[in-house]
Amino acid sequence: MSHQSPATQSRDCASTHPTALSRKRQRLGLGKASSRREGLGFCYSILNGPTNATVLAGSEARFNCTVADGWAILIWLLNTNPVLTVINSHGPIETSDRFTSQSYNNSQSFTSELIIHNTQLNDSGKIECSIQKPGGSSFAFLSVQVNGSLLIKNSSLIVKENTTVEIVCEALGWAPAPDITWMTNDSLIDKLRYVTQQSQGSNGLHNALSVLTLTPMNTEILTCLAVIEALPNPQNATIAVIVGNSTLESDYSEDSTSTWVIVLAVVFSIVGFILLIILIWVVVRCCCLKKGSTYENEVRKISIKKKTDDHLGNRQRSGSENQGYIPEEQHYTGQIPTIVSLPPMSTKFTVPRPDLHTSSAPKGRPQRRTDYPINPKKIRNVTHV
Template identity: 90%
Template sequence: MERFQKFILLPFILAASLTGLGFCYSILDGPTNATVLAGSEARFNCTVANGWTILIWLLNTNPVLTVINSHGPIETSDRFTSHSYNNSQSFTSELIIHNTQLNDSGRIECSIQRLDGSSFAFLSVQVNGSLVMKNSTLIVKENTTVEVVCEALGWAPAPEITWMTNDSLIDKSRYVTQQSQGSNSLHNALSVLTLTPMNTEILTCLADIEALPNPQNATIAVIVGNSTLDSSYSEDSTSTWVIVLAVVFSIVGFILLIILIWVVVRCCCLKKGKWNFIIDLYVKKKNKQKN
């Protein structure tokens, strides 16, 4: 009976012994998933009960930072640093990843070197690319169907494209968006909106990914003209050209007139000089004959 009682009490005695050696600590609160833009910071917290000995942070199974209870954090790279927070019951280690890169995406693990002593989360690093429209203004004739193109370049992941007109969302059936794989694991998207505007519209193309606080946007003004406006514009253009040509011809004519006057005066001066020379010779000859 005594041996049976000892057998029953053995797990409790062993647990008490392990507690005394510091084996009872565990992870109280592990890291949570994070989505950030490339180039920004990513932060993860791991909280363990007091009595811990070593805590290791791993990125995609590769150790990036170690914290030793008796020593503190051991940082081997400027890109991976940490802060620590203590209280009477627990210890919290904050991993800070600086200047995040696209290839940092993956599994973030907090480990306290026990069989069940690890907790993990996932980091998603996204890239905010460019959004362009070829023109800022498009002039179309009344009752004419046109296609407006919006292009997103160098994104990760591929952005979701939406369109708005005068601050109202446009139905997805009115535009088509195609995605393609670019270089360096980045994505491109080309969206084409087809419309027949009846009045002047302000169109906005929006590209969005999870890490962006607000979608990126590009805007174009679609101006509708009619035949009266077109003819008026044509007449105004013709009148403008006539005025320009008249001014140009007037200036050219004035310059030619000045050149002509200069040539005439020059010729007259030369002729006058020649006659004076002949008269001088004649006078000298007469004077010699008298003498």
């Protein structure tokens, strides 16, 4: 970049770009001072200002401003707010990473390019180039647009012959609202066959809903297109509409039925197997509990029986004795009369018969006389419990 004194710049500007008024003054002999002043004013004018731009959000926006040689300061403003300053003797002064510039020089002009990085929806508005003099400004407009989403809920649709259907295409989160059109097999569909409604959300973005009504005769590929100015190519969503005959539908129904039958059979088989396992477990558990209960009952019965027997034995052992019983003394005689056995619990005394005689006593033992009478009063009582 060349730097010259103001007088030199004025002379160069006047000699290079003489105005009609300065030429007239020169012919009239009014001197060079007036021509210098006229030339100085011309040097600070804007030759080419910025032009309008439309970009997608997140991309870059570029604006150019060309001024005649001899300028001193140039300021870029966005919606009246200064965003970048360029000084002839210093160069650009950048205060934000989102706003930068590039410069292009030649011998007669200077071009400053403003670059806005990562454009946002609120960047839309007036872009102004100013050289800080009355009438020394030029402006353009920036439009930042948002590319939203476009969708058709189903990718394919099977319909019967001579059946009217509605296909819905939904555009969400656009700015501005997109222009929606329909195509079938690469041919535009008449706008009378579809209706499009637009609405604006709370975030400043727009939504659109387009409903196409048609009665397909053959299989068709339908395409919904949404376009805004900043999009180089329209965004699209596609659906295949298949026209099915009765045979196809019956086959489809049979296939669906058989599929459901198989699925249900598998499910019931699994559930039955699980229930069988649970039933077997319950039976085994009950048997184990019953066996354990029978064993405990037997042990309990044996224990009770043993206790009962012990109690009866104790009672028998603890029977009372007849304290009035006096045992008879043993008498040895030559003859021992035979005594007939008495019935139990009898109080009668039986006298031995005289015709019965006992055998003699063992040899070697003295015999005792038995000529004394038997005492009939001696009675032995036994109590049985």
